[in-house]
Amino acid sequence: xxxxxxxxLDDGTLERAFVLDGIPGIxxxxxxxxxxxxxxxxxxxxxxxxxxxxxxxxRARRAAxxxxxxxxxxxxxxxxxxxxxxxxQARAEVRRAMQAGEPVGEETVDALILPLVDKAVPxxxxxxxxxxxxxxIDGPVGYSGGVISIGVRLAAVExxxxxxGLFAGSLVPRAIIExxxxxxxxxxxxxxxxxxxxxxxxxxxxxxxFGSKEKSLYANMGGHTGVPEFAGEAAAQFFDRHLx
Amino acid sequence: xxxxxxxxLDDGTLERAFVLDGIPGIxxxxxxxxxxxxxxxxxxxxxxxxxxxxxxxxRARRAAxxxxxxxxxxxxxxxxxxxxxxxxQARAEVRRAMQAGEPVGEETVDALILPLVDKAVPxxxxxxxxxxxxxxIDGPVGYSGGVISIGVRLAAVExxxxxxGLFAGSLVPRAIIExxxxxxxxxxxxxxxxxxxxxxxxxxxxxxxFGSKEKSLYANMGGHTGVPEFAGEAAAQFFDRHLx
Numbered sequence: 001x002x003x004x005x006x007x008x009l010d011d012g013t014l015e016r017a018f019v020l021d022g023i024p025g026i027x028x029x030x031x032x033x034x035x036x037x038x039x040x041x042x043x044x045x046x047x048x049x050x051x052x053x054x055x056x057x058x059r060a061r062r063a064a065x066x067x068x069x070x071x072x073x074x075x076x077x078x079x080x081x082x083x084x085x086x087x088x089q090a091r092a093e094v095r096r097a098m099q100a101g102e103p104v105g106e107e108t109v110d111a112l113i114l115p116l117v118d119k120a121v122p123x124x125x126x127x128x129x130x131x132x133x134x135x136x137i138d139g140p141v142g143y144s145g146g147v148i149s150i151g152v153r154l155a156a157v158e159x160x161x162x163x164x165g166l167f168a169g170s171l172v173p174r175a176i177i178e179x180x181x182x183x184x185x186x187x188x189x190x191x192x193x194x195x196x197x198x199x200x201x202x203x204x205x206x207x208x209x210f211g212s213k214e215k216s217l218y219a220n221m222g223g224h225t226g227v228p229e230f231a232g233e234a235a236a237q238f239f240d241r242h243l244x
Numbered sequence: 245x246x247x248x249x250x251x252x253l254d255d256g257t258l259e260r261a262f263v264l265d266g267i268p269g270i271x272x273x274x275x276x277x278x279x280x281x282x283x284x285x286x287x288x289x290x291x292x293x294x295x296x297x298x299x300x301x302x303r304a305r306r307a308a309x310x311x312x313x314x315x316x317x318x319x320x321x322x323x324x325x326x327x328x329x330x331x332x333q334a335r336a337e338v339r340r341a342m343q344a345g346e347p348v349g350e351e352t353v354d355a356l357i358l359p360l361v362d363k364a365v366p367x368x369x370x371x372x373x374x375x376x377x378x379x380x381i382d383g384p385v386g387y388s389g390g391v392i393s394i395g396v397r398l399a400a401v402e403x404x405x406x407x408x409g410l411f412a413g414s415l416v417p418r419a420i421i422e423x424x425x426x427x428x429x430x431x432x433x434x435x436x437x438x439x440x441x442x443x444x445x446x447x448x449x450x451x452x453x454f455g456s457k458e459k460s461l462y463a464n465m466g467g468h469t470g471v472p473e474f475a476g477e478a479a480a481q482f483f484d485r486h487l488x
Contacts, residue, residue, distance in 0.1 A: 193452070193461070204448070207463070208437070216475075217437070217463040219451070230485065231460075234478055241474065 001130040009057070013064040020130055023123060024049060024080065025073035028060035029136060033067070036138035038243040039131060041124060041154075042072040043146020045170075046087075046116075048079035059144070066236060068243065069137045073127050075147070076119040084119075086111060094171070098197060109171045113149050117176070121153045128160060140243045144235070149176040152206070155183045163242035164188070165235045168203035169195055169224055177202070180209035187212045188238040190231055191219040198224065245374040253301070257308040264374055267367060268293060268324065269317035272304035273380060277311070280382030282487040283375060285368060285398075286316040287390020289414075290331075290360075292323035303388070310480060312487065313381045317371050319391070320363040328363075330355055338415070342441060353415045357393050361420070365397045372404060384487045388479070393420040396450070400426045407486035408432070409479045412447035413439055413468055421446070424453035431456045432482040434475055435463040442468065 001020040009015055012031025017024065026049065030037060040063050044052045049072060056072050063070040077084035090112035097104045124143075131137055140162035143151050148166050155164040156179045164183070168191040187210050191203050207217045216238070220231050245264040253259055256275025261268065270293065274281060284307050288296045293316060300316050307314040321328035334356035341348045368387075375381055384406035387395050392410050399408040400423045408427070412435040431454050435447050451461045460482070464475050 193459070213465065214472075215437070215465055216472075217461070218478075219461040219463075221457060221459055228458075228460075230478075230481060233481075234462075234474075237474065237477075 001127075009061065011061055011064070013061055015057070015060070020073070020127055021123075023073050023127075025071060025127060026056070026060075027069065027071045027131065027134075028057075028064055029069045030064040030067060033069075033136060036136050037067055037069050038140050038142070039137050040068045040070045040142040040144050040239060040243070041128070042070050042144055043151055044072055044075065045147060046075055046078045049074050050079055062232075062236060063239075066240060068142075068239065069131075070144075071127065071131055073123060076116060076123070084115065086115060103199070104171060106174060110173045110175070113147070113171060113173050114175065116147065117149050117153050120147075120150045121157065124150070124154055125158055128158070132160070142239050142243050144239070148172060148206070152176050152180050152183065155185055155187065156180070161185060163239060165238055166190070167227075168206065169198055171199060172202045172206050177206050177209050180206055181211050183210050184212055186214040186238070186242050187216070188235055189215070189217045190227060190235060191217060192222060192224055192227060193219045194221050195224040245371075253305065255305055255309070257305055259301070259304070264317070264371055265367075267317050267371075269315060269371060270300070270304075271313065271315045271375065271378075272301075272308055273313045274308040274311060277313075277380060280380055281311055281313050282384050282386070283381050284312045284314045284386040284388050284483060284487070285372070286314050286388055287395055288316055288319065289390060290319055290322045293318050294323055306476075306480060307483075310484060312386075312483065313375075314388075315371065315375055317367060320360060320367070328359065330359060347443070348415060350418060354417045354419070357391070357415060357417050358419065360391065361393050361397050364391075364394045365401065368394070368398055369402055372402070376404070386483050386487050388483070392416060392450070396420050396424050396427065399429055399431065400424070405429060407483060409482055410434070411471075412450065413442055415443060416446045416450050421450050421453045424450055425455050427454050428456055430458040430482070430486050431460070432479055433459070433461045434471060434479060435461060436466060436468055436471060437463045438465050439468040 003016045003018050005017045007015050014029045016027045060070045093108045094104050141160050142163045144165045145167045151166045163186045165188045247260045247262045249261040258273045260271045304314045337352045385404050386407045388409045389411045395410045407430045409432045
């Protein structure tokens with residue numbers, strides 16, 4: 001991991017861009033931290049770090065204010081990274097089905113999501129190795145938002161993850177719902193009830209499948225991008241309870 | 245409405261028992277309130293005010309600490325009030341179905357709940373008339389918890405209600421789900437996902453039916469009586485947002 005740039009945001013948060021095995025990422029750490037701080041991994045969407053930056057930095061500032069470091073890495077096939085060949089075809093089929101008002105077929109969901117999960121999760125784990133080796137960053141580790149299937153797999157396979165705050169706003173393969181049964185860490189799931197592009201029943205099935213003793217589903221209105229401020233607050237309180 | 249007793253709780257909350265048209269009730273007001281305070285109606289279960297008192301007073305203390313008056317009245321057929329003849333038969337059938345692991349029939353749910361709603365809602369409205377006429381109590385008014393079907397009907401028909409915090413932990417007639425479409429005030433619904441005696445799908449159908457622009461569903465684990473503390477906190481924040 002090597003850092004390529006560094007700046008102080010106006011709230012004192014330190015923002016450092018890095019590259020790890022060719023994958024770009026950003027690390028944010030609180031203005032002043034007398035002791036090593038817990039870490040929240042910020043999941044994001046295939047729109048890419050550049051496009052997602054305004055929203056990511058908002059989440060990172062909030063995390064820093066709450067006493068957490070946070071980090072994001074570019075997803076496979078996003079931003080400057082080489083496109084995934086198979087994904088283009090699956091994405092075109094999703095678009096076609098949605099425009100036609102048809103449900104997206106299971107094979108298409110699998111083709112779009114499963115290879116992404118297979119590639120992204122080991123990359124998150126390698127990033128975790130590097131991030132936890134830095135001075136000033138320590139466990140416990142949380143995962144927050146982004147493509148929910150990546151969060152589910154990571155929560156199922158990565159023992160260093162202590163809590164997952166997930167956003168049920170993307171298509172979920174049946175195989176991922178099965179994997180959720182192996183998740184035992186506390187899980188907080190945000191669902192936008194009136195998110196028209198989302199499969200609500202799959203989100204409910206996924207929530208039901210989590211094997212966690214503590215799991216919460218917070219469903220609200222406002223469409224895909226309209227998560228109300230109080231729901232963001234509840235997610236922040238979730239990480240406060242479990243990472244401190 | 246006449247008051248029959250009065251005591252100060254150790255936190256300064258004033259607790260007054262009252263009787264209104266033969267119906268017993270309790271009113272709690274904050275220790276000191278320089279201006280009239282908003283009111284939260286505390287719904288409860290057919291177990292009766294006496295049995296429910298420890299839980300009610302906990303909710304009332306919290307409401308008082310947050311700057312709200314709160315009140316509870318005895319449900320029809322509960323406590324010292326005459327039993328409802330038809331309810332006994334329906335309740336026996338519910339018990340039988342649950343012990344046999346069968347779903348409770350729609351007719352039984354209707355027979356148990358609808359007459360209770362028909363009788364309880366006008367009683368709440370009469371209590372509201374009397375409570376809002378007292379010095380020191382003013383709107384807006386919230387309704388919280390108890391038999392959810394009563395809360396739904398009250399939210400649908402009572403224009404003085406500004407927000408409803410409901411607990412999806414009791415059987416819901418299909419007719420009440422239809423009535424929920426007419427509810428437009430903000431609604432916050434708590435659901436215990438692993439509440440084995442409850443019909444989860446009916447709770448989800450009910451939530452979906454609410455016509456409110458702002459509605460939230462907060463589902464958690466812990467069984468019927470195990471609502472986690474942070475969920476109680478979120479409900480308190482909901483009333484704070486809408487009654488102040």
